[in-house]
Amino acid sequence: xxxxxxxxxxxxxxxxxxxxxxxxxxxxxxxxxxxxxxxxxxxxxxxxxxxxxxxxxxxxxxxxxxxxxxxxxxxxxxxxxxxxxxxxxxxxxxxxxxxxxxxxxxxxxxxxxxxxxxxxxxxxxxxxxxxxxxxxxxxxxxxxxxxxxxxxxxxxxxxxxxxxxxxxxxxxxxxxxxxxxxxxxxxxxxxxxxxxxxxxxxxxxxxxxxxxxxxxxxxxxxxxxxxxxxxxxxxxxxxxxxxxxxxxxxxxxxxxxxxxxxxxxxxxxxxxxxxxxxxxxxxxxxxxxxxxxxxxxxxxxxxxxxxxxxxxxxxxxxxxxxxx
Amino acid sequence: xxxxxxxxxxxxxxxxxxxxxxxxxxxxxxxxxxxxxxxxxxxx
Amino acid sequence: xxxxxxxxxxxxxxxxxxxxxxxxxxxxxxxxxxxxxxxxxxxxxxxxxxxxxxxxxxxxxxxxxxxxxxxxxxxxxxxxxxxxxxxxxxxxxxxxxxxxxxxxxxxxxxxxxxxxxxxxxxxxxxxxxxxxxxxxxxxxxxxxxxxxxxxxxxxxxxxxxxxxxxxxxxxxxxxxxxxxxxxxxxxxxxxxxxxxxxxxxxxxxxxxxxxxxxxxxxxxxxxxxxxxxxxxxxxxxxxxxxxxxxxxxxxxxxxxxxxxxxxxxxxxxxxxxxxxxxxxxxxxxxxxxxxxxxxxxxxxxxxxxxxxxxxxxxxxxxxxxxxxxxxxxxxxxxxxxxxxxxxxxxxxxxxxxxxxxxxxxxxxxxxxxxxxxxxxxxxxxxxxxxxxxxxxx
Numbered sequence: 183x184x185x186x187x188x189x190x191x192x193x194x195x196x197x198x199x200x201x202x203x204x205x206x207x208x209x210x211x212x213x214x215x216x217x218x219x220x221x222x223x224x225x226x227x228x229x230x231x232x233x234x235x236x237x238x239x240x241x242x243x244x245x246x247x248x249x250x251x252x253x254x255x256x257x258x259x260x261x262x263x264x265x266x267x268x269x270x271x272x273x274x275x276x277x278x279x280x281x282x283x284x285x286x287x288x289x290x291x292x293x294x295x296x297x298x299x300x301x302x303x304x305x306x307x308x309x310x311x312x313x314x315x316x317x318x319x320x321x322x323x324x325x326x327x328x329x330x331x332x333x334x335x336x337x338x339x340x341x342x343x344x345x346x347x348x349x350x351x352x353x354x355x356x357x358x359x360x361x362x363x364x365x366x367x368x369x370x371x372x373x374x375x376x377x378x379x380x381x382x383x384x385x386x387x388x389x390x391x392x393x394x395x396x397x398x399x400x401x402x403x404x405x406x407x408x409x410x411x412x413x414x415x416x417x418x419x420x421x422x423x424x425x426x427x428x429x430x431x432x433x434x435x436x437x438x439x440x441x442x443x444x445x446x447x448x449x450x451x452x453x454x455x456x457x458x459x460x461x462x463x464x465x466x467x468x469x470x471x472x473x474x475x476x477x478x479x480x481x482x483x484x485x486x487x488x489x490x491x492x493x494x495x496x497x498x499x500x501x502x503x504x505x506x
Numbered sequence: 507x508x509x510x511x512x513x514x515x516x517x518x519x520x521x522x523x524x525x526x527x528x529x530x531x532x533x534x535x536x537x538x539x540x541x542x543x544x545x546x547x548x549x550x
Numbered sequence: 551x552x553x554x555x556x557x558x559x560x561x562x563x564x565x566x567x568x569x570x571x572x573x574x575x576x577x578x579x580x581x582x583x584x585x586x587x588x589x590x591x592x593x594x595x596x597x598x599x600x601x602x603x604x605x606x607x608x609x610x611x612x613x614x615x616x617x618x619x620x621x622x623x624x625x626x627x628x629x630x631x632x633x634x635x636x637x638x639x640x641x642x643x644x645x646x647x648x649x650x651x652x653x654x655x656x657x658x659x660x661x662x663x664x665x666x667x668x669x670x671x672x673x674x675x676x677x678x679x680x681x682x683x684x685x686x687x688x689x690x691x692x693x694x695x696x697x698x699x700x701x702x703x704x705x706x707x708x709x710x711x712x713x714x715x716x717x718x719x720x721x722x723x724x725x726x727x728x729x730x731x732x733x734x735x736x737x738x739x740x741x742x743x744x745x746x747x748x749x750x751x752x753x754x755x756x757x758x759x760x761x762x763x764x765x766x767x768x769x770x771x772x773x774x775x776x777x778x779x780x781x782x783x784x785x786x787x788x789x790x791x792x793x794x795x796x797x798x799x800x801x802x803x804x805x806x807x808x809x810x811x812x813x814x815x816x817x818x819x820x821x822x823x824x825x826x827x828x829x830x831x832x833x834x835x836x837x838x839x840x841x842x843x844x845x846x847x848x849x850x851x852x853x854x855x856x857x858x859x860x861x862x863x864x865x866x867x868x869x870x871x872x873x874x875x876x877x878x879x880x881x882x883x884x885x886x887x888x889x890x891x892x893x894x895x896x897x898x899x900x901x902x903x904x905x906x907x908x909x910x911x912x913x914x915x916x917x918x919x920x921x922x923x924x925x926x927x928x929x930x931x932x933x934x935x936x937x938x939x940x941x942x943x
Binding site for chain 3: 508509510513514516517518520521523525527528529531532535536537544548
């Protein structure tokens with residue numbers, strides 16, 4: 183008896199991964215004003231951190247999660263210091279910075295290939311396609327056995343959202359981050375250290391993305407290109423949510439992640455096995471549809487509804503029905 | 507008759523002519539622009 | 551000794567033809583990219599899909615026309631209606647049609663011209679499709695959309711069999727088989743001729759009021775719009791035209807290999823390398839594009855020829871090293887010399903009386919954000935140590 187079908191568990195693990203990536207993408211776009219095409223490669227590095235943890239150090243992959251977070255954060259700081267901050271100081275515009283992130287993505291993705299190649303040659307480990315499902319713990323609940331990553335990924339997402347909300351609204355540093363995202367010059371006048379805020383935001387987003395990649399190989403197959411493949415879904419999730427709002431990124435990421443897996447599965451059942459090859463088309467169609475219909479995503483639609491008085495009308499309708 | 511060597515040398519000639527022409531045009535344009543700019547500056 | 555000399559003579563020719571062909575192809579692609587990004591400010595990260603449309607035109611449309619003619623000529627063609635037959639009988643049919651075209655030279659020539667024309671039209675149409683979602687939006691959204699659509703088109707090309715044989719690829723009849731010698735040489739000559747024609751076409755478009763309009767759209771599209779020009783339509787037209795030219799390149803490479811498969815047109819080769827050529831040579835003028843193209847192709851061929859020596863020096867596969875070189879060069883060029891080797895200059899349009907125009911600052915700094923044109927010139931002079939000096943207050 184299984185009251186949660188495996189496909190839904192798979193969808194939720196994938197969706198939590200995409201949500202964490204989308205939150206990072208949106209956060210980078212809010213603070214640095216550019217789409218960071220290298221976001222998927224952080225996840226790729228997380229994949230290999232998990233791989234090293236299990237196959238080389240022979241520990242449970244969960245010990246690799248904090249290491250992945252630190253590694254991703256350090257890599258984010260490194261990239262910011264070396265590339266983005268230099269270009270911005272020399273007066274780079276949006277297009278130049280975007281192209282530089284594309285170049286970083288190409289460069290970093292090759293390191294994963296090199297790492298896979300070296301591990302295979304030197305240690306004989308199977309690094310070009312691996313699955314770490316057996317190293318995960320399982321538990322029984324109401325008669326169905328679950329793999330450990332299914333609730334852990336959900337808790338991770340919820341934990342990240344709660345801690346981000348606490349940081350951005352209750353701590354001084356988080357409020358400084360939001361302020362510098364909105365208006366850097368005014369924040370600098372008020373005494374906020376913009377450089378520190380930017381470094382912190384790149385640390386957080388890099389760490390989060392690497393964390394998302396760290397639990398990828400526990401359900402899906404890990405390979406050198408796995409991180410870059412996640413980028414399209416991550417961008418679709420961020421665009422759906424609107425590139426300026428973190429809660430939008432959560433909604434967008436979950437929607438895109440769940441719909442990608444569920445639509446593919448249903449399509450394969452209804453139309454035949456060939457639908458499986460077209461799975462990357464789902465986030466792409468979503469991106470194009472969003473940009474055609476509502477370029478600001480869910481956030482823009484919600485803002486328009488709020489500004490247009492929708493909230494008042496909804497309250498009035500509810501109020502009226504309460505009176506009757 | 508064997509057309510291959512003929513075409514080979516045609517290709518080499520084209521390969522030489524194309525950049526020569528591109529650079530010739532570019533230098534002519536820059537020279538003309540500089541001349542006109544000096545006219546403008548001299549007029550002020 | 552004579553055999554070795556003869557074999558090296560053949561090899562020497564093959565490398566030269568190969569380099570000339572690739573050079574011709576990438577010069578056309580880079581010039582088209584320069585036309586879009588260097589002059590009109592439309593960052594097209596989807597050139598790979600335009601090139602692939604040219605290849606698919608040859609493999610899907612022209613091949614079917616040729617096969618239809620062959621079926622009517624009753625030379626023993628095998629059926630090709632279903633997907634399976636399309637892949638399985640492809641080689642045999644192509645072999646038959648090559649012999650047929652060898653006898654009917656006019657048919658082959660007309661097919662060649664038709665394929666170039668049809669490739670241009672399909673590229674034009676594809677440019678319209680990829681510009682539909684995002685041409686009105688800002689540059690970063692445009693880049694995201696174009697990369698996304700390029701990926702989507704690649705997935706379609708890989709899986710739909712009737713386009714180009716899916717993952718197996720398909721052979722394309724050699725429409726130049728009436729030529730008694732080597733097919734690759736005449737394709738290389740045709741490519742260079744088309745390259746020269748493209749150069750003339752693009753140069754005429756640039757040194758004209760339309761070129762000035764494109765520069766205006768790049769610099770300050772709000773002003774251009776307030777004068778009454780439709781900025782969105784101009785950018786879309788530029789994208790469509792350059793997409794058509796890139797599709798012609800796809801047609802030529804299909805005839806060079808006589809084989810079309812989706813993995814010939816991957817994004818790294820057809821989008822990132824042309825962008826690198828553009829940035830190194832200097833966006834905005836044709837000579838710079840040409841130099842960038844020559845340098846990059848020379849570098850790539852040197853890497854391929856000296857692969858074994860490099861592999862002992864670099865301990866991982868060379869293909870990884872090449873990609874790292876691409877990324878590093880892109881970053882280095884953007885940080886240290888964003889103008890490229892040959893910086894941009896004002897457009898020379900015969901007929902404009904430059905004396906009556908307001909004298910404008912022609913030092914273009916690609917790094918400054920387009921939204922604030924008043925910042926242009928100051929940073930450049932601060933870095934280069936000359937020109938106008940702005941005192942810090």
